[in-house]
Amino acid sequence: xxxxxxxxxxxxxxxxxxxxxxxxxxxxxxxxxxxxxxxxxxxxxxxxxxxxxxxxxxxxxxxxxxxxxxxxxxxxxxxxxxxxxxxxxxxxxxxxxxxxxxxxxxxxxxxxxxxxxxxxxxxxxxxxxxxxxxxxxxxxxxxxxxxxxxxxxxxxxxxxxxxxxxxxxxxxxxxxxxxxxxxxxxxxxxxxxxxxxxxxxxxxxxxxxxxxxxxxxxxxxxxxxxxxxxxxxxxxxxxxxxxxxxxxxxxxxxxxxxxxxxxxxxxxxxxxxxxxxxxxxxxxxxxxxxxxxxxxxxxxxxxxxxxxxxxxxxxxxxxxxxxxxxxxxxxxxxxxxxxxxxxxxxxxxxxxxxxxxxxxxxxxxxxxxxxxxxxxxxxxxxxxxxxxxxxxxxxxxxxxxxxxxxxxxxxxxxxxxxxxxxxxxxxxxx
Ligand code: SAJ
Numbered sequence: 001x002x003x004x005x006x007x008x009x010x011x012x013x014x015x016x017x018x019x020x021x022x023x024x025x026x027x028x029x030x031x032x033x034x035x036x037x038x039x040x041x042x043x044x045x046x047x048x049x050x051x052x053x054x055x056x057x058x059x060x061x062x063x064x065x066x067x068x069x070x071x072x073x074x075x076x077x078x079x080x081x082x083x084x085x086x087x088x089x090x091x092x093x094x095x096x097x098x099x100x101x102x103x104x105x106x107x108x109x110x111x112x113x114x115x116x117x118x119x120x121x122x123x124x125x126x127x128x129x130x131x132x133x134x135x136x137x138x139x140x141x142x143x144x145x146x147x148x149x150x151x152x153x154x155x156x157x158x159x160x161x162x163x164x165x166x167x168x169x170x171x172x173x174x175x176x177x178x179x180x181x182x183x184x185x186x187x188x189x190x191x192x193x194x195x196x197x198x199x200x201x202x203x204x205x206x207x208x209x210x211x212x213x214x215x216x217x218x219x220x221x222x223x224x225x226x227x228x229x230x231x232x233x234x235x236x237x238x239x240x241x242x243x244x245x246x247x248x249x250x251x252x253x254x255x256x257x258x259x260x261x262x263x264x265x266x267x268x269x270x271x272x273x274x275x276x277x278x279x280x281x282x283x284x285x286x287x288x289x290x291x292x293x294x295x296x297x298x299x300x301x302x303x304x305x306x307x308x309x310x311x312x313x314x315x316x317x318x319x320x321x322x323x324x325x326x327x328x329x330x331x332x333x334x335x336x337x338x339x340x341x342x343x344x345x346x347x348x349x350x351x352x353x354x355x356x357x358x359x360x361x362x363x364x365x366x367x368x369x370x371x372x373x374x375x376x377x378x379x380x381x382x383x384x385x386x387x388x389x390x391x392x393x394x395x396x397x398x399x400x401x402x403x404x405x406x407x408x409x410x411x412x413x414x415x416x417x418x419x420x421x422x423x424x425x426x427x428x429x430x
Contacts, residue, residue: 013080101132150205170201217280256314303351311386326385
């Protein structure tokens with residue numbers, strides 16, 4: 001068993017640190033944010049990820065996981081820091097990766113291994129992290145091992161997928177690959193696929209998420225076209241997918257989270273060849289306009305109307321609101337930007353509707369959310385923006401009684417049209 005320093009204790013770093021500790025390694029978790037460290041020392045774990053709290057508690061109880069106040073020397077450094085996305089320049093901010101490199105360099109010893117797991121533009125492991133680590137005066141490959149191994153876990157199912165998913169390990173040389181593989185072998189049940197070039201591993205991660213984003217864009221475009229023909233897109237997609245070589249994903253109100261809407265842009269940092277990929281991004285980003293147009297086609301002018309949005313999370317049964325399509329819809333309806341500043345595209349001539357948002361999974365105190373009853377009372381329309389289980393079990397009679405109008409826009413295909421129509425609703429779905 002080895003000593004491991006995990007850098008960044010967020011969505012990926014914390015479960016990874018706990019997984020390594022529960023697999024017998026001596027793990028030091030370090031996060032640059034002192035509040036994160038303090039909360040973890042009190043064993044306060046973000047509640048959203050199923051099973052994570054108990055799993056982290058077990059790691060602490062075993063004595064194998066400790067929270068460090070600085071980077072410590074270790075056989076392995078696993079870097080799981082965020083790579084924020086700049087919406088304007090469409091580029092990755094690599095400062096956290098660089099900062100982790102600067103912190104690791106003085107502690108680095110010959111024979112150590114550094115693995116970057118953060119999603120990054122191709123070339124980052126070698127050109128950015130490797131270069132900074134060489135400030136230690138040790139050489140990449142000759143003195144220490146360096147690899148990229150992208151995380152591929154699905155929020156909501158992180159612990160199971162950390163074990164079950166195949167891993168890709170891209171090392172700068174065979175020794176780096178072998179060293180990184182030894183670490184992952186201690187907990188990964190899936191296959192570990194290797195390549196002696198970290199840039200390939202970085203690229204593979206990006207094309208995985210890009211392929212999903214482009215496929216969803218296809219589904220979204222199909223949904224719009226189906227709407228023009230008066231066809232139910234989900235029924236058509238389901239029938240189309242009965243072909244053994246067709247696998248179209250599902251349309252929706254847009255693509256959220258911090259992966260699919262971001263990673264395709266990272267591919268463009270070293271290439272001018274993105275055409276389909278950029279168009280797909282545009283299709284997914286403008287689904288909110290399509291949803292609002294559907295709403296207008298039912299309600300006419302939205303001024304003075306009350307719209308209830310059910311779903312602030314970026315997808316079903318999680319509490320994560322990063323790049324949430326539901327929140328984007330709310331902003332666009334209210335014509336405000338991410339800082340809640342009014343966007344006056346039409347000189348403010350048209351009155352914005354009242355928007356109420358409800359989400360039983362989201363606990364973020366900075367968001368103005370209400371309970372289901374308050375959100376839907378006197379609402380002229382409901383938009384189902386997330387496929388939470390709770391929204392598939394709504395009491396339709398009570399909902400209909402509380403609402404002023406009858407319109408429901410189902411962006412996730414969770415409302416059975418016959419049942420809702422029988423309950424008195426006018427349902428439009430994409
Ligand atoms: N969505 C659709 N239609 C679909 C599927 C998803 O509109 O058919 C939407 C969701 O509602 C959500 C968004 O796409 O808004 C993203 O959700 P997701 O479940 O597709 O993916 P993420 O962002 O939760 O996680 C993805 C995963 N990548 C792939 O499946 C290729 C996960 O395995 C990665 O580890 C993760 O990105 C990441 O960290 O990169």
